[in-house]
Amino acid sequence: MLARTHLAFALGIATLPLYALSLVDKATLQGVEVSLYLSGVALGSLLPDIDEPNSTLGRQLPLLSSLFHRLFGHRGATHSFLFPFGVALPGWGIASSQGIALEAVIGLWLGVWLHLIGDMLTKSGIPLWLPWSERPIALLPLSYRFKTGGIIDLALGGIFGALFAYLGLNLWGSSLSITRFL
Numbered sequence: 001m002l003a004r005t006h007l008a009f010a011l012g013i014a015t016l017p018l019y020a021l022s023l024v025d026k027a028t029l030q031g032v033e034v035s036l037y038l039s040g041v042a043l044g045s046l047l048p049d050i051d052e053p054n055s056t057l058g059r060q061l062p063l064l065s066s067l068f069h070r071l072f073g074h075r076g077a078t079h080s081f082l083f084p085f086g087v088a089l090p091g092w093g094i095a096s097s098q099g100i101a102l103e104a105v106i107g108l109w110l111g112v113w114l115h116l117i118g119d120m121l122t123k124s125g126i127p128l129w130l131p132w133s134e135r136p137i138a139l140l141p142l143s144y145r146f147k148t149g150g151i152i153d154l155a156l157g158g159i160f161g162a163l164f165a166y167l168g169l170n171l172w173g174s175s176l177s178i179t180r181f182l
C-alpha cells in the first residue's frame with residue numbers, strides 16, 4: 001500500500017469514532033486532543049515503513065531507516081503484531097511523565113494497526129506473527145488482494161481520502177467557516 005493510501009485509510013477510519021462521538025456530544029470534539037489524536041494516527045500510519053529507506057518516512061529519517069532496513073529488512077519486525085505495542089508502551093510512559101495528552105499515543109497505536117491492516121490487504125501480506133513465524137499473513141484470499149501502487153491502491157486512497165474530507169467537513173466545517181466570524 002502506498003504511503004498516501006495508508007494515510008488516507010488510517011485517517012478516514014480513525015475519524016469514524018470521532019464522528020460517532022459527535023452525534024452524542026459535539027462539545028467533546030473541540031480542542032487540542034483531537035489534533036493530537038489525528039497527528040498520532042497520521043504518524044502511526046506511516047511508521048512501520050521506516051524499515052524502507054525509499055518510503056515517505058524513510059526519506060525523512062534516512063539514518064534510522066537504513067538501520068531498521070539492515071536489521072529487519074522491509075516488512076519485517078515493524079510489521080509484526082508486537083510493533084504497535086513496542087511503539088505505544090514507551091509512548092505511553094513518555095506521555096504520562098511529560099503531561100502530553102494520551103490521545104496522541106492512542107492515535108499512534110491505532111495508526112500503526114491500520115497500517116498493518118492495510119498491508120494485509122495487499123498481495124504480499126505481512127509476517128504478523130514474527131518472531132514466532134515468518135509466514136506472510138493476509139486478510140483476504142490472494143485473488144482479492146491488490147498490488148502496492150496498482151489501480152486499486154490508488155482508488156482506495158481516493159475513497160478514504162474523500163471519506164476523511166467528508167467526515168472532517170461534517171465535524172469541523174462549521175467551526176472553520178468564515179461565517180462564524182461575521
Ligand SMILES: [Zn+2]
Nearest residue numbers: 048049079119
Ligand atoms: Zn508497510
